[in-house]
Amino acid sequence: MVTWVILGVILLAAFCAVRYAVRKAKNGECVGCSGCKGRSGCRCGHTAPSGPDGR
Amino acid sequence: MAIKLALAGNPNCGKTTMFNDLTGSSQYVGNWPGVTVEKKEGKLRGHQDVIVTDLPGIYSLSPYTLEEVVTRDYIMNEHPDVVINLVDASNIERNLYLTTQVTEMGIPVIIALNMIDIVKKNGDRIDTHKLAAALGCEVIETSAVKGAGSKEVADRAVQMARAGIMTRPQHTFSGPVEDALARIRELAADLVPAENARWYSIKLFERDARVLERLRLPADVKAELETIVSDCEKQFDDDSESIITNERYQYISGLMKSCVQKKNAGMTTSDRIDKVVTNRWLALPIFAAVMFVVYYVSVSWLGTIVTDWTNDTLFAETVQPLAGGWLEAAGAAEWLTGLVVDGIIGGVGAVLGFVPQMFILFFFLSILEDCGYMARVAFIMDRIFRKFGLSGKSFIPMLISSGCGVPGIMATRTIENEKDRRMTIMTTTFIPCGAKLPIIALIAGAVFPEITWMAPATYFFGIFMVILSGVILKKTRMFAGDPAPFVMELPQYHFPAPKGVLIHMWERGKAFIIKAGTVIFVACGVIWFLQNFGFTAGGFGMVEDENMSMLAAIGGVIAPIFAPLGFGNWQAAVASVSGLVAKENVVGTFGVLFGLGEVGEDDPALLASLPTLFATSASALAFMVFNLTCAPCFAAIGAIRREMMSAKWTWFAIGYMTGMAYIMAFIINQLGGAFFYGVPFGAGQVLALCCVAALLYLLFRSCNPDRKMRKPATVGAGA
Numbered sequence: 001m002v003t004w005v006i007l008g009v010i011l012l013a014a015f016c017a018v019r020y021a022v023r024k025a026k027n028g029e030c031v032g033c034s035g036c037k038g039r040s041g042c043r044c045g046h047t048a049p050s051g052p053d054g055r
Numbered sequence: 056m057a058i059k060l061a062l063a064g065n066p067n068c069g070k071t072t073m074f075n076d077l078t079g080s081s082q083y084v085g086n087w088p089g090v091t092v093e094k095k096e097g098k099l100r101g102h103q104d105v106i107v108t109d110l111p112g113i114y115s116l117s118p119y120t121l122e123e124v125v126t127r128d129y130i131m132n133e134h135p136d137v138v139i140n141l142v143d144a145s146n147i148e149r150n151l152y153l154t155t156q157v158t159e160m161g162i163p164v165i166i167a168l169n170m171i172d173i174v175k176k177n178g179d180r181i182d183t184h185k186l187a188a189a190l191g192c193e194v195i196e197t198s199a200v201k202g203a204g205s206k207e208v209a210d211r212a213v214q215m216a217r218a219g220i221m222t223r224p225q226h227t228f229s230g231p232v233e234d235a236l237a238r239i240r241e242l243a244a245d246l247v248p249a250e251n252a253r254w255y256s257i258k259l260f261e262r263d264a265r266v267l268e269r270l271r272l273p274a275d276v277k278a279e280l281e282t283i284v285s286d287c288e289k290q291f292d293d294d295s296e297s298i299i300t301n302e303r304y305q306y307i308s309g310l311m312k313s314c315v316q317k318k319n320a321g322m323t324t325s326d327r328i329d330k331v332v333t334n335r336w337l338a339l340p341i342f343a344a345v346m347f348v349v350y351y352v353s354v355s356w357l358g359t360i361v362t363d364w365t366n367d368t369l370f371a372e373t374v375q376p377l378a379g380g381w382l383e384a385a386g387a388a389e390w391l392t393g394l395v396v397d398g399i400i401g402g403v404g405a406v407l408g409f410v411p412q413m414f415i416l417f418f419f420l421s422i423l424e425d426c427g428y429m430a431r432v433a434f435i436m437d438r439i440f441r442k443f444g445l446s447g448k449s450f451i452p453m454l455i456s457s458g459c460g461v462p463g464i465m466a467t468r469t470i471e472n473e474k475d476r477r478m479t480i481m482t483t484t485f486i487p488c489g490a491k492l493p494i495i496a497l498i499a500g501a502v503f504p505e506i507t508w509m510a511p512a513t514y515f516f517g518i519f520m521v522i523l524s525g526v527i528l529k530k531t532r533m534f535a536g537d538p539a540p541f542v543m544e545l546p547q548y549h550f551p552a553p554k555g556v557l558i559h560m561w562e563r564g565k566a567f568i569i570k571a572g573t574v575i576f577v578a579c580g581v582i583w584f585l586q587n588f589g590f591t592a593g594g595f596g597m598v599e600d601e602n603m604s605m606l607a608a609i610g611g612v613i614a615p616i617f618a619p620l621g622f623g624n625w626q627a628a629v630a631s632v633s634g635l636v637a638k639e640n641v642v643g644t645f646g647v648l649f650g651l652g653e654v655g656e657d658d659p660a661l662l663a664s665l666p667t668l669f670a671t672s673a674s675a676l677a678f679m680v681f682n683l684t685c686a687p688c689f690a691a692i693g694a695i696r697r698e699m700m701s702a703k704w705t706w707f708a709i710g711y712m713t714g715m716a717y718i719m720a721f722i723i724n725q726l727g728g729a730f731f732y733g734v735p736f737g738a739g740q741v742l743a744l745c746c747v748a749a750l751l752y753l754l755f756r757s758c759n760p761d762r763k764m765r766k767p768a769t770v771g772a773g774a
Binding site: 002003006007010013014017018020021025031 | 382385386387388391394395399566569570572573574576577580637689690693
C-alpha cells in the first residue's frame with residue numbers, strides 16, 4: 001500500500017512537472033524562467049513579471 | 056482608467072534599473088545596450104492604477120532600428136499619459152538629442168536626469184532649472200542605481216497625468232526650416248492629430264518612410280510636400296534629415312554652454328582605468344586573467360568546496376540515507392527505494408550539487424557586468440572579431456549566453472545585418488551556459504583534477520569556436536559580407552549595486568533549481584526506469600545486470616556513432632543524448648548511473664568509475680567538448696527556430712553545431728590520444744589530420760570578392 005501511495009505521489013509530481021514544462025514550451029518560454037510571459041518567446045530578463053503583487 | 060507612464064531614453068541610461076525600482080520587478084539589467092528588446096510593463100508600487108512601461112533604449116526616433124520602431128510606435132499609438140525621459144547626465148549632450156525629439160511628440164514629458172551622482176562625483180554641475188526652462192519640461196535629478204529620485208519622478212509624472220499638464224517644446228529651428236514646417240503643418244492639418252502636428256510636420260520634412268506610409272498622403276499633397284522640402288534643401292545645400300539633425304545639435308550645443316559646467320576636460324577615473332583595461336596589448340591578457348580567476352574560483356576552488364559539502368554531506372550523508380531509511384521503515388518496495396534514492400535523489404541531487412558553483416559564477420559575472428567591465432569586453436572583442444570579419448555586436452549575445460543560451464539567441468535581434476544575425480545565432484551557444492557548468496565541473500573534477508585551468512579554458516574554447524566558425528562561415532556565399540559597424544557607448548565604471556547583483560545571481564540560480572525539480576526530475580526517473588527494467592528470458596521486468604536494460608539497448612544503438620570520439624559505450628552515449636532535453640541532464644544521467652549524489656564528484660568511487668567510460672583522458676575531454684558545443688537544449692533550439700523563422704535554417708544551425716562539435720571532439724580524441732596517451736597511430740589519426748587540414752583550408756582559403764558580390768543568400772529564406 002505504502003509503495004503505491006508513494007509511487008502515486010511521484011507520478012503526480014512527474015505529471016505536474018511535465019505539464020509545466022510542456023506549457024512553458026508551448027508558449028515559447030524556458031523552464032524555470034519566472035519572467036516569461038506571453039507568446040513571444042522566452043524573455044529571461046527581457047520582460048516584466050507585472051506588478052509587485054504578482055498580478 | 057489606468058495612467059500609463061513610459062520610460063524612454065538612450066540605451067544603457069538606467070531605464071530598466073528605474074523600472075525595477077518603480078515596479079518592484081526584478082528584470083535583468085544589462086550594463087550594455089540592447090538588453091531590452093521589447094517593451095515591458097509593470098504596476099507602479101503603491102499605485103494599482105498606474106502602469107509603467109520600460110521601452111527599448113534608442114538614440115533617436117528615426118525608424119532605422121527595431122528598438123526605435125518599437126518605442127516610437129508605442130508613444131504614437133498607445134499614447135502614454137506621461138513619458139519619463141531618462142537622460143544619462145554623465146553623457147548629457149548625446150542624450151539630449153532624443154529629448155529634443157520626445158518633447159515634440161505632443162505627449163507630456165518629464166526628464167529624469169539620471170546618474171547625477173557620477174556628474175557630482177566628477178565635480179561637474181548641471182543647472183537643472185535652466186535646463187527645464189530651456190526644454191519646456193520638468194527636470195528631476197535621479198540615481199536609479201541608488202534608488203534616489205525615482206519615486207519623486209514617478210509621483211510627479213502621476214500628478215502631471217492627473218492634472219493634464221502638457222509639455223510645450225521651447226526648441227525652434229532656424230527661420231527657413233520653421234517656415235517649411237508651418238507650411239507642412241497646414242498641408243497635413245486634416246490628416247494628423249493636432250497635438251502631434253509638430254512631430255508629424257518634422258517627420259514629413261525628413262521624408263520619414265514609415266510616417267509617409269502611415270499617412271498615405273494624396274498625390275497632390277505629396278507633390279506639394281516634396282516642393283516645400285526640396286526648396287529648403289536647396290537653400291541649405293543639404294538633405295532634409297541632415298538639416299534637422301544639425302540644427303538639433305546646434306541647439307543642444309547652446310544648452311550645454313548655458314546649463315552645464317564641466318570641472319575639467321581631463322581624464323575621468325573611468326578613462327584612466329580604460330587606458331589600461333582596453334589597452335591594445337594589455338586588454339586581452341587582462342580579460343583572460345579575469346575570466347581565469349572567475350572560473351577558477353567558481354568551479355575549481357571555492358565552488359568545489361561548497362559543492363563537495365552539498366554532494367558529500369548534504370546528499371550522500373544526509374538526504375539519501377534519511378530517505379532510504381524512511382522508505383525501508385515505511386515498508387516500501389525495494390524497487391521504489393531504488394527509484395527514489397538512486398533515480399530521483401541521485402540524479403537530481405547530482406545536478407543540484409552544482410548549484411553553489413553556479414551561484415558563485417553568476418555572482419562574479421554579475422559584478423563584472425554591473426561595474427562596466429563586460430561592456431569593455433565587447434569593445435575588446437570587437438577589435439579581435441573585426442580582424443576575422445565578425446562584428447563586436449555579435450559578442451553581446453555571447454556575453455548573455457554565458458548565463459543562458461535562450462536570451463542570448465534572442466539578443467541577436469539587435470543585429471540588423473541578417474547574415475550576421477543568423478551567424479551569431481548559430482555560434483552563440485558555443486559559449487558555455489550555466490547549464491553546461493556541471494559538465495565542466497564534473498569532467499574537470501573527476502578526470503583532470505590537477506589541471507586548474509581546465510574550467511576557464513572551456514570559456515575560451517567557446518570563444519575560439521565562435522571565431523573559428525565566424526571565419527569559416529564568412530567565407531561562404533551564405534554569410535559573406537563586411538561586418539556591421541559596432542558603435543557602443545562604454546558606461547562609466549561604478550561599484551556594482553548589491554541588490555542588482557544578488558537579483559541577477561538569484562534569477563539565474565533559481566531557474567537552474569526549478570529546472571532540476573521539473574525536467575531533470577522527470578528525466579532522471581525515466582533514465583532510472585530504463586536502466587533497471589528490460590526484457591529478460593522471463594519477460595519484461597527488473598534486471599539484475601544493467602547491461603541487459605532497455606537503456607543499455609537504446610544506448611547500444613547510438614553508441615557506435617560516438618566510438619570515434621572515444622566514448623562509444625551506451626552510458627556516455629545516453630548521457631550525451633539526454634543533454635538535448637537540458638544540458639544538466641548529462642550529469643543527471645551519470646548521477647543515476649553511478650549514484651553521483653551518493654558518492655560526490657571527487658569521491659574515489661566516482662574517480663574510478665567515470666573515467667572507465669572513456670578510452671583515455673583525451674576521450675573524456677572529447678566528451679566534454681562535444682557536449683559543450685553540440686546542438687543546444689530543446690529550449691534553445693526552440694529559440695533558434697523562432698529567431699530564424701525558418702525550419703531550414705534551424706536544421707542547418709543544429710547540423711552545423713553538432714557537426715563542428717563532432718569534428719572537434721574527433722580531433723581531440725584521436726590526436727590527443729596518439730600524442731599524449733600512447734594510442735597507436737592508425738586510420739583514425741590520419742582521418743583526424745585530414746579534418747585538421749580541411750579546417751585549416753576553410754580558415755585560410757582566400758575569399759573571392761566577386762562571389763561576395765553575387766546575389767544574396769537564399770537558403771531557407773521564407774521557408
